[in-house]
Each structure stands twice: as structure tokens, then as C-alpha cells.
Amino acid sequence: MCKIWIFGGTTEGRLLAEYCSREKIEAWVSVASEYGEELLQEELMESGNAGNPDLNHNTCLAKKNLKTVQASSVIKVLRGRMDRYQMEEFIRNQGIHLVIDATHPHARLVSEEIQEACGRTGVRLERCLRAEGEQNKARDWVEVDSIQEAVSFLSSVSGVIFATTGSKELEALCQIPDYQKRVYARVLPTSNVLKKCEKLGITGSHLIAMQGPFSTEMNTLFLRQTKAEWLLTKDSGRAGGFQEKVEAARENGTRVVVIRRPEEDGISLEEAMEVLKKADEGNVGELKTHLILAGIGMGQPSQMTGEVLRAIRESDALIGAGRMLESAERALQNDLLISKEGKAENRQESAAAVEKETKCYKAYLPDDVIQIVSKHPEWKQAVILYSGDTGFFSGASRMAERLREAGYPFTVYPGTSCVSYLAARLGTHWEDAAIYSAHGRELSVDRVMKRLCDPEEPAKRAFILMGGKNGAGQFCERLTQAGYGNVQVTVGENLSYPEEQIRSGTAEEMKKLEFADLSLMLLEVTDEIKRGQNEEEKITDGNNTETKNVEKLIYEQKMVSEKMPSDVRVTESYKNDADKLLPHEASVRACPRIMLAAPKSGSGKTLLTCGLLEILRRRGLNPIACKCGPDYIDPMFHRYVLGIPGRNLDSFFLPAEGVRKVLVDAVREEQAGIAVLEGVMGYYDGLGGTETSASSWEIAEITDTPAILVLDCKGASLSAAAMASGFLHFRKKSHIAGVILNRVSSMYYERLAAAVEEASGLPVLGYLPESEEYRMESRHLGLFLPGEIDRLRERIGRLADQMEKSIAVDRVLEVAGMLPLRIENKEKEKAENESMEAESIAKFPACQEQKVTSRVRIGVARDEAFCFYYQENFRLLEQMGAELVYFSPLRDKKIPDRVDGLLFGGGYPENYARELAKNAAMRESIRRSIAAGMPFLAECGGFLYLHRTLEGSDGKHWEMAGVYPFDAYRTNRLRRFGYVRLLTSSGQEIHGHEFHYWESEDPGTDWEAVKPTGNRSWRCIHEKGGQIGGFPHLYYASCPDFLRKWLDECAKGSQQKYTN
Known part of the structure; x- marks a missing residue:
């Protein structure tokens, strides 16, 4: 049943x-x-x-x-x-x-x-979703997404408010000025609710405690009695009395503030009843095996928690590495002793559990574990064992991700980590420590010491999980070589076991000792070391002064610490700050530039960027545009406005020198007068949501670009001032030089601008009122494409007209630095540029001139369905000798003649599935050529196109190219999102990005994708020779050798006649 x-x-x-x-x-x-x-x-x-x-x-x-x-x-x-x-x-x-x-x-x-x-x-x-009500929205409705947005709006206007949002929102309503006079609250007449109202001061005639349902007539009566000018309600659909409330407001002339329904997927009431009927008939299926991810501490049974021991005792199977299984077997044997000698009430249960044969399986990779579990549907529960704590450098997070994808229920049980254990044994604490792992990964001494010696927020100590042969001793050797031989080091080995050993000394003393392969190291530094590390002077070779404009060398003798000998430091003194610049920094600074950034996505960055680009274009300033991060769509808008390709500046894809080179090359190639950079997501939002790496701020830091903060002020008032001040001071060098207020009226602008300037000290450079005349719509992968927006050229023109009126564009240009550094002597300028270029090439391999070994023709699928391409990828292909020949899978009847390989980028094939299916000639041309061995690269949307069938946006399944014998389908959630490091089958590492709602029956297993933060990884990509397809979007310059190898595969077949 x-x-x-x-x-x-x-x-x-x-x-x-x-x-x-x-x-x-x-x-x-x-x-x-x-x-x-x-x-x-x-x-x-x-x-x-x-x-x-x-x-x-x-x-x-x-x-x-x-x-x-x-x-x-x-x-x-x-x-x-x-x-x-x-x-x-x-x-x-x-x-x-x-x-x-x-x-x-x-x-x-x-x-x-x-x-x-x-x-x-x-x-x-x-x-089960509530049916939508039949809404006839009035023009003066105000729609918001949350109660906080509603409160912000109602705080900015006057008038009595009739609130029908329920008792849960009462605390929020109390934030409205004079709420005891302005707010009338209708709530349920329960004792708990009435007590809450009394405590909040909502009493007397301002409290309407009644139980519904309420007709339109009754709602009208309440609105008239309270003389309400505003009705606050939630869009609760047909069954929630929403229609009766808004109808009453319409009759009474009361304006309405509506909290929108959250968007969600589900089934109708009728469909839910059908599900219940089928379930009663037995069509639900049995529960899958419940898996427990258990941290077993250091391995001794005495260190395992009660819930972990109980799980081991009660499970049908144990899964883990050999060492973990041995520890679990010892725990079971110990349990048997307890059953013989322990309390009477525990004996029978423990003995029976131990006598039950618990099967053990050696496996720890997620796919291997799932394969084992799937073969045993009879198991009710199995335990996956992890050493230490499941949340401390274990594979538990990666396992949890895969179990969710496979639909297995699981529970995570924490264990005692080696860090907490060693800290306890030493009588110290670890909440203020930096924690690292050198087990199976590289860890630099500089990274650890910079964290310990950070001048603003230093860590008090650092714990490092060591791995590999004598890892602790080798790290002490590296510390000594780097000048940190007097750092205090403690190493714990075989923790919790009888042979446990804890040894301490300086790094120089400890480097001579041998340690167990798996050990834990604790580092602590003195104040003298911190002061030595944080000296601003740069240690350099006194003889190497050729590449800098050094005025003189300064020799200083400093005592680095009490135990370390004196150290002679040589520092450079420069004639001016510009002489200190790294390669390309001088060129970057020579071009005026500005970044439009925001606290979050959806604040209007793209809208304002397009308007500013149009203004600069009109003025003849020859602007270029760059997008921070991996986005494809925003650069399409930049190109639409300017008529030239946009660039991506991404510090995950490239090192800092590479980012600067992309910007410099764009400036030089287009002979730009000003560069406009558009930020990505929130200004400080970087990898994993907790770092500034790969954030807009980091791009501003790398390129030394002043940023203008775009604040979306809809539903906000003084909070905008707090936000500006907070963003300005979040980092010591924020690069924020001004503010633009978006979605604010002209009447409200002056008051709000004054508040922002007073709170932050930043100049407010103008505002943009909300208007349907230049609004841009979004969908599941971002904005609609430029070609899909009606009258876009006219919209951008009106946007620019409005910005000329309401934004001080001349002040924006001042912030951008419209007086660029100029070198009058052109020959000198050319020579200095060539010198900087040479130095850059030596530091950054992807900047090097790529050797052209052979000429190949690459067919590039490019139309409305396949439009996600990085301009830098095209440039690198051409530098390596590829001739790019564009074709349209939507309109052309076959692939281009005499091509040696094919490139299928991402895009929206699901929106054009019907049209792609109708072009059978193109599908057959692609299928025959690839079957004959033609190399190809297919990413995301291009990968979907090569499937047997694709579920379109219309819900129908359409025939595709049929290169892969499986189907692609839509899901109800974002499947993957964010940066990935991709390890190819040949061991190369290339960086990429994933962002897709559609899924494949077989996304591939030939490569491994690893998230740059955390321990999550998964298999992906199909690779067979030069035929590569999968969901990740690749950035070729992060691994030029990968692209060169693929082009070599194309060149091998250049003499072969592929069937078109």
C-alpha cells in the first residue's frame, strides 16, 4: 500500500x-x-x-x-x-x-x-500549484518581489495602508514610518496572532481580526472604513481571495501594491488528484537505498560518534577505502565485546547486529559507489566511510552532489577532524586558523605565509593536511628556503592511535626529520616575521635594472626576526609611479576607461552600458566595450551598438597579464578613444560566491579601472546610501569613483542623491528613470538576443537621449580619465610598446605568437541558434593558421566546401528546434562528414544539435543531426552553472564555463570537470580523436596546446575528401 x-x-x-x-x-x-x-x-x-x-x-x-x-x-x-x-x-x-x-x-x-x-x-x-487568477492589472499597480520591497516603497509614499498579507509579515510592516497610524492589518483571530499584534503595537481599530473568505463587497467596506489609499496584498491566485481584493480596490479607487508569486514548477490540482489515484494503485515505486556519509574521525572506534557507530552496526553494507573499512571492522569487533560485557539491555541488539553479515566494498569514487549500490536494490541502508570529518577536505561534498543527481537519499554524519583533535591535544583553539590541504595537491609557501602575515586580517595559525612521502619534512624545507626557517611548526602523526606522535620545533629544525606520509602540520609565526613579510620595499637583484626606470638602489639592513640573521634588502627608487608599471599596465593606463558595476545582477548594467556606448559613439570618441566574466550575450549588445566585436575580460580564464593584454590589444586594434567595461553579477562576487577572484572588482584591480556603481533604487530609499557606502569601504582600494541611480523618478532623485553623497562621499553622476521605451526583457540564459528585440535601435536611441538629459556624461568622462598619457615621440612610443610586448610574451605563453604549422579551414556554425562564441577564441584560431568559414545550420543546405573541421558553439537550438529539424539536408551533410572522420568541437547548444533528438522550447521532440545516438531533453532547473577546470583525456587542463537547463541522456565521461572552489567534480565530454562534444564552453587561450593539438587533427585529414 x-x-x-x-x-x-x-x-x-x-x-x-x-x-x-x-x-x-x-x-x-x-x-x-x-x-x-x-x-x-x-x-x-x-x-x-x-x-x-x-x-x-x-x-x-x-x-x-x-x-x-x-x-x-x-x-x-x-x-x-x-x-x-x-x-x-x-x-x-x-x-x-x-x-x-x-x-x-x-x-x-x-x-x-x-x-x-x-x-x-x-x-x-x-x-501542487494554485491556479492563476484572471487579472486585469491597473496601470497604477505597483508590483514587487518581496515584503521588504513593498515596505521600502510604502515608506517612500504617504497614505493609509490596508494590509492583507498575514501575521507573518507584521514585523516587516512595523518598519514603515508611523505604522501605528498608517497601517490597518487584517489577520486571523487566533490567540497567538492577537498577542503578536498587541506586542507590536497594532491594536484598536487598526487591527481587524476576522476569518475569511471575504467577498468583493466586504473588502470594499473595509477599504472605505479605513480610508485606505493603498491595498497591500500577495498574489495568491484564484483560490486565495486575491481577485476579490483587487476588484474592491478598483471600485474604491485604492491603489494596489502586489507581492508577486514566486516562480516555480509543479502540477495542477487536477493533475495532483490523478497522481493520488495512480499512487493508490501502486504506481509510485519503492524507496531507494538510503546512504549515510559518515565521518569516522581518525579511525579509532573510541573517536567515532554514537550515530556513526549505530549506522555502521545497522547498515547492510559498508563502502570506503581500505583503511576506512578496517576501522569500521574494528568498531564492529569492539561492539561485539560490548555486547558480551556491557549492559544487559544492549547485549541482544548489539550481538544480533554484529552477527548479521555486513558486506564491505572497497570504493570511494562517486560513480563507483553508485554502481555498487545500484546493483543491490535490496539494501535499505549503506554507509560510505570518510576519514576525519565529512566537511573537512573529504570527498563527501562531491559524493553528495552525485547522489542528488542520481536520486539517492542520503544523510551526512560529521566526525572528529584531525584539526579539532590536534588543537584539543595541544590545548589551543582553531576557529581563527587558516586551513589548507597539501594532500594530493600543490600548496605554495607564499600562499600560506601571506595569509599568516596579512597586514589587515592575519590568521593566528595555519593547519595543513599533509600527504605524500615525508610531506611535512619537505614543506619545512621549502619554508626554510623561502626565509621562514624560524616559523614554529608542530606535526601530529597517527593521531588517536597508540603510536600517536606530536613533535614541535622550528621549520629549520624539523626539515631534518622524517614524518608519516599522512600527518597534520600546525604553523605559527612571530610578530617579527609578520613585520618582515609586510615591508613594502621589494627585494630585487641589484644588478637587474635594465627593464625599469630606476633612479637609484637603496640598500637597507633589517633584522627579520630574533633568530634569523640580518638580511640585506635591496629596493628600487623610481622617478615616478608610472615607472613601476608591469608590462601592459602603462598601455592600459594610456587609454581612458570606465567600468559600470552593480551590487547584484538585474540592476541595469547592460542597459546603461548600451546607452553610454551610444552616446560615446555619437560624440565620435571611438569607444570599445569589454564584458567582465564569461557572458556571451552582453557582448552581442555591445557589438550591436558599436558595430565592432566586444571582448571578455576574465581572470579565471586568464592570468592578470593575459587580461591586460586582451584589453590592450582591443584598444590598439580599434584605435579606441575610450574603453567601457561592463561588470558581471555583483561587483565583489567571485568564485564560489565567497571570493573576489574572477569578480568585477578583480578586473578593476588588474586594469586599474575606475568603477561607477549602478544602484537599482526601485523599492529602496536610504538603503541605497548604505549600499554605496558599504561597497566603497568593503575593500581598502575599491576603485569605485561614482554612483548612478537606476529606476528612480526625477522627483525623488535629488533627495536620494543627496543622501547617497552624504553617506558615502561618492559623487552621484545622474539617474535613469524606468520606462517601457527602452526596457530589455530576459529569459532562461539571460537577455533576449539583439535580433529578437523589437525596434532595438530605436529603443537604444531613446535610452541615449534620456541619459544625455539625466546623467552628467561629461563627469563620467572625467572619472574615466579623458586626458590619456601621450608620448610625443612616435618612434619612442613604438619602441616602448614593442619592449613591453616582448616582456609580456615571456611571462604569458598564451600571448606568444602562435606558430602556424599548417593552414586549415574550419567551418563555424553561426546564426541565431548558434551564437555563443568568445572573440578571443576566434583570434587564437586565426593566429594558429585557421581560416574561419561561417555557415548557418538554419538556412544553408550543407557545410562549407573544403573544410577540415567544424565548430559548433552554444546558443539557443531549443528555440529553433523546429527550423533545425526541417533543414534535413544540412543535418545529413553534418552527419555524413562526421561519420567520415571530420574533427569537430561542439559546446553546449552545439552539442545538443548533434544529438538524435532535442526537446524544443515548445515541449516537442525534434530530429537533430544524429551524430550521437541519444536524446536531449529539458529539465526544470539549472543543471550546471559556473566556472570549471577541465582535465582532458591527455592530461591537459583547460578552463571553461557551464550554464544550461537542458540535459543529455549521456553527457560523456572522457574528461573530468572540477569546480575551482570546493571538492566537486564530475565526468563529462565525449572525445574520440579530434571529435569532441559536451556541455562546457571552452576558453582556448587558457590552454593553447589543446587547440593546437585539435588543429593538428584537422590538418591530418585536410587531404581527405569529406562528404558534404
């Missing part, structure tokens, strides 16, 4: 419960409050399906303040709020097979908890 759990408390939940009662389908129904329970009972009584309510005294549930009531012969009501852990426990204890989430459309947190609980237990979850 299928066990069903419905989360109700809504009209949909009550209708589903009534359906189950009528059809005799047993189900649990959850409601949060007593009021919800009463409504459910009424629904069942009215339908004639109610039984005799019988309070079920479930002791386990009662302890959690949950009450159960037998509402009918088949319906049990569970009343009370539950967190995710309680939900998981209930699912397992009751053996639930199917969960229907019919909670309120705005109960986002509850839905997320339900989703998490079901994901961890492997139970099928269906989200």
Missing part, C-alpha cells in the same frame, strides 16, 4: 484531502495551525466524508508539539509546524512513499524544507 503525505492548510490541500477521503485513499494531511485543522474538518463534513474525530496520542509526535487527529476513516491530520529534520524523521518512521506539497504559493521557506527532506529521503515529491 502506498503511504501518502499531503501538506495542506490551503484550499488545494483541503480539496486533495477531500478527494482522498471520497476515494478511500489513506493519507496523512499536515496543517500548521488549529484554524487550518478546523477548515479541513469542515471541508470533510460538508462533503459527507468526515469520521468521528479521534485524538491519537502518539508519544513521539507529542514530544515535538505535534498533534494527530483521525479526521475520517482514511485521513489522519497532523497539526503543528515541522522543520526539515522532523519531516525527514516522519517520512522514514511512517514509510512515506509520496509527498504532495499543496502549501501556500508564498510559503517559500516551507516548500524549500519539504523539498530538502524529500530529496534526502528519496521520496517522490509533487508540487
